Amino acid sequence: MKVLLTGANGQVGRALQACMPNGTDLIALDRLHLDVTDQLDVQRIVDERQPDWIINAAAYTAVDRAEDDASAAQLLNADAVSFLAEAAAGCGARLAQISTDFVFDGQSELAYKPADRRGPLSVYGSTKMAGEDAAGAEALIVRTSWVYAAGHANFVTTMLRLMKERDGLRVVSDQIGAPTYAGSLAKVIWELVKGGKRGVFHYCDAGEASWYDFAVAIQEEALAIGLLDRSIPITAICSEEYPTPAKRPKFSRLDCSATSEALGRGFPDWRDNLRVMLKQEQALG
Numbered sequence: 001m002k003v004l005l006t007g008a009n010g011q012v013g014r015a016l017q018a019c020m021p022n023g024t025d026l027i028a029l030d031r032l033h034l035d036v037t038d039q040l041d042v043q044r045i046v047d048e049r050q051p052d053w054i055i056n057a058a059a060y061t062a063v064d065r066a067e068d069d070a071s072a073a074q075l076l077n078a079d080a081v082s083f084l085a086e087a088a089a090g091c092g093a094r095l096a097q098i099s100t101d102f103v104f105d106g107q108s109e110l111a112y113k114p115a116d117r118r119g120p121l122s123v124y125g126s127t128k129m130a131g132e133d134a135a136g137a138e139a140l141i142v143r144t145s146w147v148y149a150a151g152h153a154n155f156v157t158t159m160l161r162l163m164k165e166r167d168g169l170r171v172v173s174d175q176i177g178a179p180t181y182a183g184s185l186a187k188v189i190w191e192l193v194k195g196g197k198r199g200v201f202h203y204c205d206a207g208e209a210s211w212y213d214f215a216v217a218i219q220e221e222a223l224a225i226g227l228l229d230r231s232i233p234i235t236a237i238c239s240e241e242y243p244t245p246a247k248r249p250k251f252s253r254l255d256c257s258a259t260s261e262a263l264g265r266g267f268p269d270w271r272d273n274l275r276v277m278l279k280q281e282q283a284l285g
């Protein structure tokens with residue numbers, strides 16, 4: 001199976017390369033080697049390489065910046081997906097597109113199922129929703145949430161830095177979701193690709209947390225392995241006390257039961273995966 005991977009240097013792009021299944025002919029291209037917003041380049045490279053699958057891990061992921069940069073977010077998160085979908089269709093390839101819990105409005109009290117009504121609250125969420133539509137009916141769409149990996153800028157690495165620099169932290173406790181380790185997400189994406197799946201699938205690590213719960217767990221687990229050497233007070237605050245340019249869903253837990261059924265297995269707990277990632281972060285120094 002020949003797979004063209006875009007956005008190869010991102011958290012998910014790197015994780016996909018790290019757990020590529022045996023027998024995969026992987027062409028992993030970062031932004032420098034394939035700018036997915038350049039339709040001619042997308043078409044040329046897909047024509048040249050003739051992949052069986054394109055996995056699009058490129059995205060505009062700066063949720064707050066997108067509020068003032070909507071046209072760039074639209075170009076990367078939606079228009080580029082239509083370029084990839086068109087190029088894929090032209091050579092009989094399948095497209096795997098990664099999407100987000102931020103396509104939902106967070107008003108539900110139950111974990112969101114793949115077919116639930118979407119209602120994004122932010123430019124990022126709207127452009128990712130447009131990207132899902134641009135990917136087309138034949139595409140595999142994997143929605144995920146709160147992604148982190150060692151060696152990248154994300155909530156975990158930001159918290160670790162702030163926990164070293166500051167004497168206390170205030171973290172939002174009224175947004176509930178599920179932290180997701182990029183390594184586990186990548187394995188699921190490969191399994192879905194290998195299974196030839198189409199349609200929308202949800203994947204996040206098992207369990208749920210608020211950002212406050214996540215921050216407390218990061219500190220506890222980092223202290224336990226000596227990645228941090230002192231504990232600081234972490235205070236739970238509400239979203240109104242930490243205004244951000246982009247509105248975020250209050251509840252964005254994804255129901256992954258259909259994915260679990262399709263793959264015939266359960267998924268790791270977010271806190272177990274956090275321990276795995278912190279050890280990797282420690283090893284990176």
Ligand SMILES: NC(=O)c1ccc[n+]([C@@H]2O[C@H](COP(=O)([O-])OP(=O)(O)OC[C@H]3O[C@@H](n4cnc5c(N)ncnc54)[C@H](OP(=O)(O)O)[C@@H]3O)[C@@H](O)[C@H]2O)c1
Pocket residue numbers: 006007008009010011012013030031032034035036037056057058059060061076098099100101128143144145146147148152
């Ligand atoms: N991070 C999250 O919490 C989260 C949550 C839910 C869903 N997702 C989705 O998961 C997917 C992967 O996210 P991630 O966390 O891996 O994001 P990431 O670390 O920000 O990676 C995105 C990658 O896209 C690349 N890129 C930017 N513009 C590009 C262009 N024009 N052409 C080609 N590549 C370009 C970036 O390159 P540079 O490194 O050069 O900037 C970066 O390597 C995205 O679809 C995202 O929406 C992420």
